[in-house]
Amino acid sequence: MGYHLRKVAFYLAALWAAVTLNFVIPRLLPGNPVDILMAKLQQRGGSVDPAARQAYETLLGTGGRESFAQEYLAYLGSLLRGDLGVSVSAFPAKVSDVIGASLPWTVVLVGLATLISFALGIGLGALVGWKRGTWLDSLVPATTMLAAVPYFWLALILVALLSSGLGWFPLNGGYDVVLDPGWSPEFLGSALYHGILPALTIVVSSVGGWLLGMRNMMVSAMSEDYVLTARAKGLTGSRVMIRYAARNAVLPSVAGFAISLGFVVSGSIVTEQVFSYPGIGSKLLQAVQNNDYALMQGIFLVITVAVLGANLVVDLLYGLIDARTRDRSTVS
Amino acid sequence: MTWSGKLGAGLGLAGLIVLFGLLGPLLTGDPATIRDIGLTSPGGDHLLGTTIIGQDVLAQLTHATRGSLWIGVLVGVMATVLSGIFGIVGAYAGGVVDEAFSLFSNVMLVIPGLPLVIVIAGFVPADQRGTWTISLVLAITGWAAAARVLRAQTLSLRNRDYVAAARVSGEKTWRVICVEILPNLLPILASQFVFAVVLAILSEAGLSFLGLGAADSSTLGTMLYYAQNGFALQRDAWWWFVPPGLIIALFGGALSLINFSIDEIINPALRERPRRRRDVVATTPAVADEDAVLTVTNLNVVYQGAAPVHAVKDVSLTLRRGEILGLAGESGCGKTTLAYAINRLHRPPAEVTSGSVVFDGVDVLALGPEELRAFRWVRLSMVFQGAMNSLNPVTPIRAQLQDVLRTHRPSMSTSDREARCVEVLRLVGVDPARLGSYPHELSGGMRQRVMIAMALLLEPQVMIMDEPTTALDVLVQREILNEIKRLRDELRFAVVFITHDLPLLLELSDRIAVMRDGEVVEYAPAEEIYLRPQHPYTRQLLGSFPSLTGERGALIR
Numbered sequence: 103m104g105y106h107l108r109k110v111a112f113y114l115a116a117l118w119a120a121v122t123l124n125f126v127i128p129r130l131l132p133g134n135p136v137d138i139l140m141a142k143l144q145q146r147g148g149s150v151d152p153a154a155r156q157a158y159e160t161l162l163g164t165g166g167r168e169s170f171a172q173e174y175l176a177y178l179g180s181l182l183r184g185d186l187g188v189s190v191s192a193f194p195a196k197v198s199d200v201i202g203a204s205l206p207w208t209v210v211l212v213g214l215a216t217l218i219s220f221a222l223g224i225g226l227g228a229l230v231g232w233k234r235g236t237w238l239d240s241l242v243p244a245t246t247m248l249a250a251v252p253y254f255w256l257a258l259i260l261v262a263l264l265s266s267g268l269g270w271f272p273l274n275g276g277y278d279v280v281l282d283p284g285w286s287p288e289f290l291g292s293a294l295y296h297g298i299l300p301a302l303t304i305v306v307s308s309v310g311g312w313l314l315g316m317r318n319m320m321v322s323a324m325s326e327d328y329v330l331t332a333r334a335k336g337l338t339g340s341r342v343m344i345r346y347a348a349r350n351a352v353l354p355s356v357a358g359f360a361i362s363l364g365f366v367v368s369g370s371i372v373t374e375q376v377f378s379y380p381g382i383g384s385k386l387l388q389a390v391q392n393n394d395y396a397l398m399q400g401i402f403l404v405i406t407v408a409v410l411g412a413n414l415v416v417d418l419l420y421g422l423i424d425a426r427t428r429d430r431s432t433v434s
Numbered sequence: 435m436t437w438s439g440k441l442g443a444g445l446g447l448a449g450l451i452v453l454f455g456l457l458g459p460l461l462t463g464d465p466a467t468i469r470d471i472g473l474t475s476p477g478g479d480h481l482l483g484t485t486i487i488g489q490d491v492l493a494q495l496t497h498a499t500r501g502s503l504w505i506g507v508l509v510g511v512m513a514t515v516l517s518g519i520f521g522i523v524g525a526y527a528g529g530v531v532d533e534a535f536s537l538f539s540n541v542m543l544v545i546p547g548l549p550l551v552i553v554i555a556g557f558v559p560a561d562q563r564g565t566w567t568i569s570l571v572l573a574i575t576g577w578a579a580a581a582r583v584l585r586a587q588t589l590s591l592r593n594r595d596y597v598a599a600a601r602v603s604g605e606k607t608w609r610v611i612c613v614e615i616l617p618n619l620l621p622i623l624a625s626q627f628v629f630a631v632v633l634a635i636l637s638e639a640g641l642s643f644l645g646l647g648a649a650d651s652s653t654l655g656t657m658l659y660y661a662q663n664g665f666a667l668q669r670d671a672w673w674w675f676v677p678p679g680l681i682i683a684l685f686g687g688a689l690s691l692i693n694f695s696i697d698e699i700i701n702p703a704l705r706e707r708p709r710r711r712r713d714v715v716a717t718t719p720a721v722a723d724e725d726a727v728l729t730v731t732n733l734n735v736v737y738q739g740a741a742p743v744h745a746v747k748d749v750s751l752t753l754r755r756g757e758i759l760g761l762a763g764e765s766g767c768g769k770t771t772l773a774y775a776i777n778r779l780h781r782p783p784a785e786v787t788s789g790s791v792v793f794d795g796v797d798v799l800a801l802g803p804e805e806l807r808a809f810r811w812v813r814l815s816m817v818f819q820g821a822m823n824s825l826n827p828v829t830p831i832r833a834q835l836q837d838v839l840r841t842h843r844p845s846m847s848t849s850d851r852e853a854r855c856v857e858v859l860r861l862v863g864v865d866p867a868r869l870g871s872y873p874h875e876l877s878g879g880m881r882q883r884v885m886i887a888m889a890l891l892l893e894p895q896v897m898i899m900d901e902p903t904t905a906l907d908v909l910v911q912r913e914i915l916n917e918i919k920r921l922r923d924e925l926r927f928a929v930v931f932i933t934h935d936l937p938l939l940l941e942l943s944d945r946i947a948v949m950r951d952g953e954v955v956e957y958a959p960a961e962e963i964y965l966r967p968q969h970p971y972t973r974q975l976l977g978s979f980p981s982l983t984g985e986r987g988a989l990i991r
Binding site: 112116119123124127128135243253254255258261322330332335338339346349350360367369371386391393398401402406410424425 | 537540544545546548549550552553554555556558559579636637639640643644645655658662667668675679682685686687690694697701704777779807808810811812815816818825826827828837838842872874885888
């Protein structure tokens with residue numbers, strides 16, 4: 103089986119596992135989510151007709167009226183139709199609409215912050231490894247310490263210092279509420295301005311991991327024969343560092359992207375909450391606090407699919423930057 | 435800081451925090467006592483001030499530290515056990531079990547942890563969310579990365595001889611795992627445990643801060659939750675909000691220091707080195723032979739350290755134009771160090787302590803960094819020992835050949851560059867269609883030829899070849915040697931050929947230098963060495979090779 107095919111097959115298996123997990127969790131854990139949802143729906147003035155109840159039961163379990171297999175098939179069917187139920191916290195909006203409205207905020211914020219953090223960590227890590235024995239070495243313990251700081255604590259301290267204290271950045275939110283969301287320059291500028299501090303939090307807390315990993319690999323790569331050859335060839339220092347040492351040292355970081363992305367996504371959920379950012383992380387917590395089980399499930403599914411998708415893309419890129427993987431037959 | 439310094443600092447700091455959590459609650463008062471002195475700043479009776487309802491922050495901090503550490507340890511133990519089961523047992527069992535366990539670990543790894551924890555915590559009613567439930571959920575979502583590391587390590591251990599021996603001798607599986615494999619995994623297990631503890635404390639703090647933590651516990655996270663809901667920062671009550679986060683950060687930092695030192699114990703290459711010294715400490719005035727292209731005079735190279743190693747002692751050599759100079763000696767005699775020092779490729783702690791290297795009128799040891807760079811490969815190129823690793827594994831051959839031309843002949847056009855690469859590959863007998871290949875797609879002999887082609891690119895005056903044929907079989911070796919001789923005759927460059935194979939040098943070279951323990955013990959034309967070896971060591975070397983007729987020592991005259 104080719105490298106690409108194997109990777110796609112793996113992520114399909116992971117996707118199936120996530121979907122199934124999503125199906126099993128509400129059925130195995132204590133509590134009676136459907137009843138709670140129906141009660142909430144009633145409070146909100148929603149229809150309490152059997153159809154609404156049945157829709158929730160498809161997602162969260164019938165309490166043993168139907169067999170597991172029947173429930174599972176019905177659940178998969180509604181997922182395929184894109185039907186994730188009705189949100190009670192944002193009633194009468196559908197879960198898919200709530201997610202659709204908040205997802206772009208998170209994708210842009212977390213996506214950009216992750217890319218910046220990756221590029222910064224890899225770049226600095228390569229430099230710290232290359233210039234070993236200079237003052238740059240002290241960057242390693244410093245950034246690792248930052249990685250051990252809780253995201254939300256750092257975020258709140260930054261808000262207290264830079265927003266409340268100095269007034270450089272807005273306290274919270276994703277944009278100036280006076281503006282109408284749209285593609286106008288004012289709105290985009292405001293969104294960018296509001297995104298700086300949350301992005302800074304994510305970058306500061308996650309850059310240390312990339313830096314440390316890259317630095318260690320760089321140190322190993324520098325003792326490889328091909329780096330010695332490159333020096334003997336009289337290539338410029340920057341070319342040896344980038345094309346020979348760093349080019350090889352970056353491979354494990356790319357291969358380990360999955361692990362790191364998980365941390366970033368986890369951290370950004372809490373960060374969004376601190377900044378009341380209109381993204382999917384805040385929505386997830388809002389759903390938990392309001393027992394909006396359907397929305398919770400839907401958001402977990404979407405986050406998982408997004409993370410799996412990002413990892414698939416990275417894995418396919420890995421095949422491009424390391425020719426050896428394409429010829430290997432073992433699953434990594 | 436050395437690794438032991440880091441370990442000491444990390445253990446010290448972590449130990450202090452653990453003591454604070456263990457003993458602190460015994461020394462401070464009741465953290466829940468409400469007083470009417472809300473938000474008093476630090477000082478007097480309350481060293482860290484009070485919360486909004488007058489609780490003592492220091493007392494709360496000690497209890498919260500204890501709670502967080504307890505959860506960290508619980509999760510650390512559970513996650514390490516889980517990763518051990520899925521990583522070690524799977525890899526040891528092999529076959530379908532390994533495939534299944536590995537697939538399961540990888541799937542768990544790519545499913546984002548905290549969202550899953552939040553969803554699970556969300557479904558469990560608050561009154562049923564205890565410390566154990568939260569710890570279990572954190573462990574279940576946090577073991578996979580460690581399992582992957584352990585699996586890779588176990589796979590490599592499993593194939594070691596002593597493990598295979600234990601298996602063959604019929605030891606029970608659990609015994610082999612516990613006695614033969616586990617002790618070797620201890621540093622990794624320790625590092626993964628430390629990592630799991632930090633991750634658990636951070637995740638729990640996040641969950642509690644969101645109000646989803648264990649209902650029956652007080653941790654640093656719950657403290658931050660109350661501080662945030664009491665608007666601690668908005669009321670400038672930093673003493674309430676800052677310390678819990680600081681303890682988490684310090685504890686995480688201390689554990690990372692411990693992990694750094696474990697990393698350095700596992701991988702000595704990561705240990706800190708002294709600052710890069712100068713590669714040339716002192717030289718003696720250059721002396722050059724008129725018709726020589728390369729003159730080495732009284733060169734000394736020392737590996738500095740606690741016990742300095744004098745690797746090259748007072749070596750003097752001259753290489754004439756078009757000459758092949760053989761450098762013979764057993765491994766460790768300083769041949770390679772000498773070759774590197776001529777091109778100043780030796781790395782710290784090696785230093786040139788005296789002597790001179792003159793290349794066609796240029797004092798090599800006196801060149802500045804940029805001059806040295808421009809000198810390398812243009813005047814003097816090298817073919818290294820083991821071409822397997824001398825080529826960059828991630829770029830095609832073409833890029834590695836063109837690199838040289840791009841750097842040293844910047845004015846060359848793209849088509850000329852390509853033509854030159856094709857030309858040198860033809861010279862060494864490699865199909866130019868191979869330009870697009872990656873090193874791993876070529877055989878050992880072909881890679882060695884590519885290296886030689888690369889060394890020919892700029893038509894240097896001298897090529898240093900360090901055991902270029904040792905890793906190859908006899909037929910390929912023969913072909914490559916003939917190639918080198920032919921090219922030398924055609925292109926008139928001089929060669930320094932380094933090998934431990936004296937008979938080969940007798941046939942190939944014009945003159946031979948025999949090295950032993952860093953010294954040149956004999957230096958004479960090849961014929962002289964063959965017919966009238968002077969030094970006992972040379973005779974010993976000649977005697978150690980069987981002749982074709984099978985009589986031992988037949989080469990001795």
